[in-house]
Amino acid sequence: MLSSIWSLATFFSLSSALAINHRQNAGYYYMPVEFDYGADSRVTAQFTFGSAEEEPIQVVMDTGSANFWIWSPNATIHWGSQYLGVEGPCNATVPTPYDPALSSSAIWYNQSSTYAYAGNAKIVRGAQYTNDTLTAVNSSSSIPGVQFALENYGLFRQLDNGSCIVPEFDKGILGLSPYTNTTTGPSFRQNLYDAGLTTTKTMSMWFDASTTAFGKLTGGVLFGAIDTSKYTGELVKLSNVVSEYEIGIYVSKPNITINGQTFVPDQDTTCLVDSGAHADYLPFDFQSNMTDLFLNATNGVLTQYAGVIAFNGSCDDIPDVNITYAFAGSEAGKSVNIDVPIRNYARGLATPSDAGAVCMFNLESGGCIFGAPFLSGGFMGLDDSDNSIWLAQGAVSSEGEAVQDSTLKVFGAGESFGSL
16 A cells, blocks of 8 residues: 655656656546536536545636645635634534545655635645546546645635535635746646656647536546547637736737627736636726626627626526637737627526626626636637647537547647647
């Protein structure tokens, strides 16, 4: 049983050996992903960890962060305060099906970690890393020796009415943003490459066409490969314009079209592409009237309440209308349009009692984030070798359809999305 505490030196020696042994047989990995129906839902995948029989853990597949963690046995979360960094009166033990002590394939060792999200409103920390087998439900295969942090403490800035009812919280986050010299790790994508399990530092993500008005949206992610049946039109390269103090994938703001009217966003910002975000935020300046102009262009179809955009009627009556995002490519003369049905923004957000008969959207103005709703209509490729992002129109494959062998391209050394 390979469970006991190992030193970091031993682990890094093991990683080097894996890279030497596996690079020549490097391949790809496919994982199904989902965008559940729910106001706080994001792109997720279901995983089992280790050799023991266990229930899958739903993990956020997050292009807005770089690190991979799940909860350790007997982890505790704290909430109930409106202030950052204050525990508040509420706490609970996190139920988790994974225990490295019960997995014959686990190697764990002392290594501290602290990760902060949402402006430090959510902080997790732990004292150990683990290397163990990772299996995505309905994936291509298991992945041996995957490194992830075990977090034993969580602090959430979330008010409570005194009941201390346990809030919804993430069961784990798999960071997918590019690996940089500031990445603390564990970095899943980089570890795949370092261990020789993929030849390239590429990843592609897509969603299928949906046959249901309001429900779970299905898609997939490929590491080291691409399935060209998952998008239509040209796959266009964009520059990642991330600043040195930022983490993630940032693109220049697009032009935005609805009902035949195009708007050039007036907020001075770049846009985070974040599969770990539940909503999209349009770069319309708060101090201008551009949000009003955008809504007026819909002839009453869309309205807003307290800054949140909504459909002016019942969710069941949302028409077949798209918002089109037009991004300039990094190559002169290239551009790509991504159509997102406005129906994909209706994810069950509760309607306030004084808002009237509207259907609240996971869509706001101010700042700029393209989260899970945007990605439900797009196809995205990432390549860390040149810090690029590639976009095309997605939502074209059949719902729940896996990777197609006839259109699967596994990238070899020196290949990327521009090699197609």
